[in-house]
Amino acid sequence: MGSNILYIEDNxxxxxxxxxxxxxxxxxxxxxxxxxxxxEAAEAHEVDLILLDINLPDIDGYEVARRxxxxxxHNLTYVPIIAITANALKGDAEKALSAGCDVYMSKPINIRExxxxxxxxxxxxxxxxx
Amino acid sequence: MNTSxxxxxxxxxxxxxxxxxxxxxxxTFCPDCQSTLLVQYDLEAAKQHIDxxxxxxxxxxxxxxxxxxxxxxxxNQVSLGEGDTALLPLDNLGREHNLRHLYVKEESSNPxxxxxxxxxxxxxxxxxxxxxxxxxxxxxxxxxxxMASYAARAGMQSMIYMPKDTPRANIEESRIxxxxxxxxxxxxxxxAGLAGIKAREEGWFDVSxxxxxxxxxxxxxxxxxLAEQFGWExxxxxxxxxxxxxxxxxxxxxxxxxxxxxxxxxNKRPRMVSVQAAGCAPVPRAxxxxxxxxxxxxxxxxxxxxLRVPKSFADHLILNSLYxxxxxxxxxxxxxxxxxxxxxxxxxxxxxxxxxxxxxxALKELIAQKWVDPDERIxxxxxxxxxxxxxxx
Numbered sequence: 001m002g003s004n005i006l007y008i009e010d011n012x013x014x015x016x017x018x019x020x021x022x023x024x025x026x027x028x029x030x031x032x033x034x035x036x037x038x039x040e041a042a043e044a045h046e047v048d049l050i051l052l053d054i055n056l057p058d059i060d061g062y063e064v065a066r067r068x069x070x071x072x073x074h075n076l077t078y079v080p081i082i083a084i085t086a087n088a089l090k091g092d093a094e095k096a097l098s099a100g101c102d103v104y105m106s107k108p109i110n111i112r113e114x115x116x117x118x119x120x121x122x123x124x125x126x127x128x129x130x
Numbered sequence: 131m132n133t134s135x136x137x138x139x140x141x142x143x144x145x146x147x148x149x150x151x152x153x154x155x156x157x158t159f160c161p162d163c164q165s166t167l168l169v170q171y172d173l174e175a176a177k178q179h180i181d182x183x184x185x186x187x188x189x190x191x192x193x194x195x196x197x198x199x200x201x202x203x204x205x206n207q208v209s210l211g212e213g214d215t216a217l218l219p220l221d222n223l224g225r226e227h228n229l230r231h232l233y234v235k236e237e238s239s240n241p242x243x244x245x246x247x248x249x250x251x252x253x254x255x256x257x258x259x260x261x262x263x264x265x266x267x268x269x270x271x272x273x274x275x276x277m278a279s280y281a282a283r284a285g286m287q288s289m290i291y292m293p294k295d296t297p298r299a300n301i302e303e304s305r306i307x308x309x310x311x312x313x314x315x316x317x318x319x320x321x322a323g324l325a326g327i328k329a330r331e332e333g334w335f336d337v338s339x340x341x342x343x344x345x346x347x348x349x350x351x352x353x354x355x356l357a358e359q360f361g362w363e364x365x366x367x368x369x370x371x372x373x374x375x376x377x378x379x380x381x382x383x384x385x386x387x388x389x390x391x392x393x394x395x396x397n398k399r400p401r402m403v404s405v406q407a408a409g410c411a412p413v414p415r416a417x418x419x420x421x422x423x424x425x426x427x428x429x430x431x432x433x434x435x436x437l438r439v440p441k442s443f444a445d446h447l448i449l450n451s452l453y454x455x456x457x458x459x460x461x462x463x464x465x466x467x468x469x470x471x472x473x474x475x476x477x478x479x480x481x482x483x484x485x486x487x488x489x490x491x492a493l494k495e496l497i498a499q500k501w502v503d504p505d506e507r508i509x510x511x512x513x514x515x516x517x518x519x520x521x522x523x
Contacts, residue, residue, distance in 0.1 A: 017164075086323045091316075093426045093440070104426045106319060106441065107326075108341075111163040112146050113423045113446070 002048045003125045005118065006030040008038030008064060009053040009084075014109070018051065021111045022118065026125035035059035039067050042076055048122045052101065054085035054092060061085070062099040069100035080121040084109060134179040139200045142167040142343050145447060153200060156260050159341050159443075166444045167343040168383065169200050173390040182393045186358060190214040192248055192351050198387060199252060200347050206259040208284045210241035212251045213351055217359040217509070222477040223490070227497055231507040233365070234480065235356065237514060242303060244483070244514030245349070246276035249376055252348030253337045254280035263287060266334035268321030270373060271300040271435045272514055277337060278309035289334060291321035296435055299518040317430055318373075319440045339374030340444035346380040353384025356509065362395050365507035369492055371485040372404040372413055372459075373439040375448040377511070382451040400509075402457035404448060405492040407432030411461035412441050413448055418459070422446055433464045434484035436513065458501065460492040467491045471516065484519060486512030 005022055009015045010033050019029045030045055032038035035056040042050060050068070054061035061083060068076045082103045083096035093104040103117055115124075142151040146165025151157050159166055180197050188194035192213025201207050216236045224232035237245035250273065257265055264287035267277045274290040281288035290304050294313040304311050314321055322338055329336040339345065357364055364385065370378050382402065389397050404413045409432040412424035424445040430438050442448060452459055462470075471487035474480045482490075489510040496502050 021163075086326065092320075092323075094428045097428065104428075106323070106426065108159060108164040108443075110146065110165055110423075110443075110446075112165065116422055 002046055003027045003122055004030060004045065004047050005049045005051060005122070006032060006038065006041055006045070006047045007051040008032045008035065008056065008061070009051070010034060010055075010057050011053070014053070014107070017111070018109065018114065021114060025115060027118070027122070035061065035064040038064055039071075042068055042079075043071060043073050047079060049118060050079060050081045052081055052083050054083055054096060062095055065096070065099040065101050082117055134197070135202075136196055136204055137199060137202050138171040138173065138176040138197050139202065140170050140172050143170050145444070154260075156262065156335070157343065158336060166340040166447065169343050169347050171198055171387070173387060177391050180391070182362070182391070192251060192348060195351055195354055198354075199351075200344055201252075201255045201259055203259065206255055208255045208258060208280050209251060210247065210279060210283060212240050212247040212348075214355060215239050217356065218478075218480070220478050220510070223473070226477070227494070228504050229497075229502070229508060230505055232510075233508065234478075234510045234512050235352065236480065236512055237352075237486070238483065238512060242272065242276045242279050243518050244272035244276065245352070245377060245511070246272040246514075247280075248348035248351060249273075249345030250276040250280045250337070250348070253277075253342060253344040254284050254286070256344040257286070257335055257337070258284045262335045264289070264334050265337050266290070266325050266329050267337050268292070268318055268325040269296070269300070270318040270438055271296045272518065273339070274309070274311070275300050275303035278304040278307045281309070282307040289325075289328065291325040291328075293317055293321060293435075297519050298521050317438055317440060319426075339376055339442065340447075346376045346383065348380075349377045350380035350384040350387075352377060352511075353381035354388065356381070357388055357394060360507065362393060364394065364398065364400050365509045366400055367403065367502055367506055367508040368400045368511070369403040369405060369489040369496075369508065370511045371434070371437060371488050371513055372406055372448060373436045373442070373485070375404070375413075375442045375444060377513070378402060378404060378451055379444060379447045382455070399455055402451050402455040403492060403496070404452055404457070404459040405488045406459070406461050407434050407437045407467065407488065408461040408463045410438050410440060412445065413452075414459035414461040416445065416449055417452055422449065424449070434467060434488055435519075436483070436485040437488065458496075460495055462488050462491040462495065466494075470494070474512075475516070480512060481516035482512040483514035483516055486510070486514060487516075
């Protein structure tokens with residue numbers, strides 16, 4: 001099993017925080033900054049887990065999740081998706097789960113929890129040595 | 131000459147990564163790992179200078195423990211007379227359930243009618259000391275009224291996001307002291323998201339549960355008071371209703387601090403019990419799975435508005451206190467907590483908030499499971515007054 005994680009997120013601060021946290025545990029992070037490029041990246045690369053922001057500038061995260069689950073690329077119908085949102089609207093969690101996400105996390109992202117959630121699906125490789 | 135400082139605060143430490151921060155600057159949570167910051171004190175120095183029994187002789191109130199609270203100058207303390215709530219024996223219910231030492235810590239006598247006064251007194255005071263002029267909070271109810279009242283007393287602007295079906299008393303008590311109240315179609319988690327956005331956009335200081343370091347400090351004083359009220363011993367069992375969980379985490383911190391201070395006659399800590407409503411029970415679900423974090427509780431619903439918290443920001447600290455104390459977590463149905471509210475009122479004359487009544491409902495389950503012993507000292511926490519929920523009962 002690989003360790004490629006796709007993070008679909010338009011906020012550069014969140015992207016940097018998560019990138020640093022996951023790369024420190026040896027994961028490889030693929031980045032997409034909107035929903036459509038996120039779907040494209042998922043279909044073009046081997047990804048083992050997807051972190052998905054809900055409030056994206058083009059299509060929202062719910063629609064991204066629905067498109068991934070309906071993808072002709074078979075592994076995307078079951079690849080783990082962790083929704084990460086600022087939960088600013090009623091029922092974000094419920095909508096994320098019904099759109100096909102496996103886990104819902106709210107911002108601010110507790111990094112220890114993120115590691116635990118990711119590792120539950122994708123075992124951590126050895127951390128990169130300098 | 132007495133050289134003892136007003137506070138022995140030394141700084142803040144991240145509960146996740148251990149990184150240290152100054153208590154003389156404005157901080158929220160750890161920017162590196164996004165965990166809660168906890169306040170640290172020079173307890174070894176405090177141990178040399180503070181006489182526990184002298185503290186007991188001071189004028190009543192939470193701020194008599196100022197050396198182990200975070201405000202450096204007394205003039206910044208914003209008080210409405212919080213703390214030093216009664217520890218009442220529940221002899222009638224104890225007899226009925228064959229428990230010889232059953233008590234309630236009666237937090238409804240705090241200003242604004244709930245335990246939230248303690249945390250918000252500490253947070254608003256420290257905000258004042260740090261020069262903050264406007265504070266914002268998402269709330270399931272009582273925290274909003276408390277923050278608004280302390281902010282008014284401190285001369286600060288306040289803004290509150292709360293669910294539109296929050297008890298009316300919470301809405302009105304916030305407005306009358308000058309807060310801007312925004313009612314939202316959602317839960318506290320939704321309110322938190324909106325308040326966070328507002329805070330970032332307009333420079334409000336967000337005093338959300340565990341997203342600033344100081345509310346926990348006010349709440350921890352419940353632990354100091356309990357020890358004092360039990361003659362510097364701790365009870366065997368504490369049963370606590372858990373929304374955000376600052377009280378549970380705060381008391382656990384207090385017990386650790388008192389051990390370092392050498393104030394306890396023995397270091398046997400209580401078994402901590404977290405109580406939530408069955409319609410929103412992320413902590414019991416995580417506890418019984420032995421998880422480190424809670425999953426977000428979807429479709430949360432309960433009459434106990436203070437327990438309608440789908441996931442606490444510091445859920446791992448709550449769970450750690452349960453694991454470390456060999457405690458447990460109990461979910462009670464709304465019918466059971468409303469029945470418990472009636473029984474507490476009829477048998478003991480205490481009109482508890484639904485959240486407080488939930489602790490008695492949970493106790494009955496623990497008795498049935500033989501999890502408590504008839505000779506143990508058991509403390510229920512009634513976190514607020516039932517009078518604030520008249521549109522719910």
